[in-house]
Amino acid sequence: MDKPTRTIISRRSRPAKEPLSKELIIKTALELLKSEGPSGLSMRKIAKALDTGPSSLYVYVTNLQELSAYVLDHGLGKMALPDVQEGSWKTNLFDALNSYLMVLYETPGIAELALTTIPVGPHSLALTEYILERLHEGGIRSTSAAWGVDLLLLYPASVAFEQASRNQKGSPLHALTASYQTLDASRYPLLAGLKDEMTSSGGKERFHWGLEVILQGILNKQD
Amino acid sequence: MDKPTRTIISRRSRPAKEPLSKELIIKTALELLKSEGPSGLSMRKIAKALDTGPSSLYVYVTNLQELSAYVLDHGLGKMALPDVQEGSWKTNLFDALNSYLMVLYETPGIAELALTTIPVGPHSLALTEYILERLHEGGIRSTSAAWGVDLLLLYPASVAFEQASRNQKGSPLHALTASYQTLDASRYPLLAGLKDEMTSSGGKERFHWGLEVILQGILNKQD
DNA sequence: ACCTGAACACCGTTCAAGT
DNA sequence: ACCTGAACACCGTTCAAGT
Numbered sequence A, B: 001m002d003k004p005t006r007t008i009i010s011r012r013s014r015p016a017k018e019p020l021s022k023e024l025i026i027k028t029a030l031e032l033l034k035s036e037g038p039s040g041l042s043m044r045k046i047a048k049a050l051d052t053g054p055s056s057l058y059v060y061v062t063n064l065q066e067l068s069a070y071v072l073d074h075g076l077g078k079m080a081l082p083d084v085q086e087g088s089w090k091t092n093l094f095d096a097l098n099s100y101l102m103v104l105y106e107t108p109g110i111a112e113l114a115l116t117t118i119p120v121g122p123h124s125l126a127l128t129e130y131i132l133e134r135l136h137e138g139g140i141r142s143t144s145a146a147w148g149v150d151l152l153l154l155y156p157a158s159v160a161f162e163q164a165s166r167n168q169k170g171s172p173l174h175a176l177t178a179s180y181q182t183l184d185a186s187r188y189p190l191l192a193g194l195k196d197e198m199t200s201s202g203g204k205e206r207f208h209w210g211l212e213v214i215l216q217g218i219l220n221k222q223d
Numbered sequence C, D: 001a002c003c004t005g006a007a008c009a010c011c012g013t014t015c016a017a018g019t
Helices: A004-008 A022-036 A043-049 A054-059 A064-076 A089-106 A108-116 A122-137 A142-167 A173-181 A189-193 A195-199 A203-222 B004-008 B022-036 B043-049 B054-059 B064-076 B089-106 B108-116 B122-137 B142-167 B173-181 B189-193 B195-199 B203-222
Strands: none
Touching: A022 A043, A022 A064, A022 A108, A043 A054, A064 A089, A064 A108, A064 A122, A089 A108, A089 A122, A089 A142, A089 A203, A108 A142, A108 B108, A108 B142, A122 A142, A122 B189, A142 A203, A142 B108, A142 B142, A142 B195, A142 B203, A189 A195, A189 B122, A195 B142, A203 B142, A203 B203, B022 B043, B022 B064, B022 B108, B043 B054, B043 B064, B064 B089, B064 B108, B064 B122, B089 B108, B089 B122, B089 B142, B089 B203, B108 B142, B122 B142, B142 B203, B189 B195
């Protein structure tokens, strides 16, 4: 996350303005994403925050898409992957994915990136590798493992993103809730009957349930 | 929902230019989304296609977000939900989700909407209700059913969206593939070993596998 | 009631020009 | 080599003004 080595440099000639760098751009972008949400992630806003023009950023970064991938990975740096020595493979797997979820909750903009950006970068890869290791320990390997990771990573991202959409005030949540309230019970009887279960985010319990479902399914399929 | 009464009007005075309407706007928007992809879904482009200014659209539609929800639902109108009389609940469930997937494949822009837009509207609701019915037939109900639908709907959308990202040429696919090729086998040994399975889209087989996993998981969890 | 022009406040990206 | 100003080609949304 932090690079404390940098602070030692401190040339006297420049008062506060650090020189531009890829690292600094990514960090600034992530801060903007945290403070302003998805719309904060714009070349122009990042440039302004760094006190330059937008064109200056293109020296360090190819385009916004690439920058977004870096920001995603940088954000994932906060994850805590549990010590392998401590618990069962399953506990560790769940804890890792929970840590992933927490990062996505904390900075909802990252959840959107996780869903729409292809995760390259060391932290994404480390998480994937970690999950593959746990699945391997649990006896799940090869194709099952490869396809399973996808499912296991997708779920937290979508849960976090849905939450984020729900918390936006201007968003279509109102439309959704309104629509569920108005639900024509004769046309959609089951949906109408389950509307409370569907609308409620469900919290930790629901998330855990989903992971269990996926994992049980994977285990079941290969026997 | 739909106002079919309108078609009867047909005044001779206007040669080809239909009068503006919510329906027409949604249809035009969907065509643009099909032909130009996600960037085609813009108020200005829709307006231009309808030979007006963007401000005219706001008479019929609150904003782009709301319009997107309508476009999503309109696109889902092409789904074919299998006749309940014919097959087992499981076959019907899989066929319905496959039909959903096909619509999303055909118009990749819709996949992105499915992932980022809260699905209100008759066709979305009909699909949800249909799935709940099949699950009910299969003995899955209440909370399991409510939470399960979420998982079952999420999966096709993400599969289609991933595919769409993969097929974009300018996209980070290159970066992904390159990154997977360059994968440091000593740092991420399992990932490196599975890179072919992970990169390949896998097609129908993989999709079916994923649905089975989710369904098996749900069935397993409630016993 | 419906439509429009023009404006406001934004975007990403490029490129010639400066230091 | 690095940075910048200015421009290009776009956005969504609003609103006074017209018919």
